[in-house]
Amino acid sequence: MISKEDIVAFEKEIAEIFATGAIRAPVHLRGGREDALIKIFKDNRIDADDYVFGFWDSHELALLKGVPPEAVKAAIVRGRSISLCFPEYKVLCSGIVGSLMGTAAGVAWSLKQQKKPGRVYLFCGDMSAETGSFHEAVKYVHHFDLPATFIVCDNGVSVMTDTREVWGAKEPWFEGTKYEKHVIYFKYVNEYPHSGLGKLIKF
Numbered sequence: 323m324i325s326k327e328d329i330v331a332f333e334k335e336i337a338e339i340f341a342t343g344a345i346r347a348p349v350h351l352r353g354g355r356e357d358a359l360i361k362i363f364k365d366n367r368i369d370a371d372d373y374v375f376g377f378w379d380s381h382e383l384a385l386l387k388g389v390p391p392e393a394v395k396a397a398i399v400r401g402r403s404i405s406l407c408f409p410e411y412k413v414l415c416s417g418i419v420g421s422l423m424g425t426a427a428g429v430a431w432s433l434k435q436q437k438k439p440g441r442v443y444l445f446c447g448d449m450s451a452e453t454g455s456f457h458e459a460v461k462y463v464h465h466f467d468l469p470a471t472f473i474v475c476d477n478g479v480s481v482m483t484d485t486r487e488v489w490g491a492k493e494p495w496f497e498g499t500k501y502e503k504h505v506i507y508f509k510y511v512n513e514y515p516h517s518g519l520g521k522l523i524k525f
């Protein structure tokens with residue numbers, strides 16, 4: 323599995339390339355959650371049979387799932403950072419908030435019906451976890467006992483808006499509910515701005 327140091331160096335290199343204007347598409351860099359992500363991949367033994375769903379900030383997920391760094395980098399430079407998809411590695415991502423929860427539940431349903439090995443892991447942010455589609459997917463997975471786990475990476479904000487303030491709740495909706503067992507939750511502080519580098523990049 324790729325090391326923390328290599329993930330950090332990868333994001334740094336992408337930041338440097340982005341700063342040159344060579345990437346003509348949005349890039350969402352992340353730093354500060356490498357240990358948590360590595361632990362989740364290790365603890366759950368996420369491997370080739372498993373599906374990883376992610377969103378606009380999925381560089382680390384693709385690397386941890388075993389996509390070669392050169393392939394991830396090439397996709398990012400081609401402008402695919404916010405929707406990295408490597409079907410052959412079962413890594414599927416989308417730049418649309420709330421878009422993949424139903425797909426993830428559907429893949430989990432299919433794995434169960436076809437008695438195939440593997441499990442679905444969907445990684446998202448704290449605001450994404452407050453969407454109706456996230457709630458529906460967790461509810462569906464719970465009641466049909468489907469092989470899916472939802473990982474909520476809580477950086478406290480949705481772009482620059484305080485997620486807890488928006489919902490008037492101090493904790494995520496699933497905390498203390500029967501659905502909690504389907505969710506892995508951790509907090510982190512992102513070392514990068516939500517998107518880009520926090521300054522105008524001219525192409």
Ligand SMILES: Cc1ncc(C[n+]2csc(CCOP(=O)(O)OP(=O)(O)O)c2C)c(N)n1
Pocket residue numbers: 378379417418419420446447448449450451475477479480481485516
């Ligand atoms: C349907 C839709 N609306 C708005 C956006 C713009 N957008 C991209 S990321 C994001 C914030 C999501 O917050 P969160 O789920 O907490 O993610 P994180 O902070 O971890 O990036 C928003 C509003 C989008 N990508 N899709």
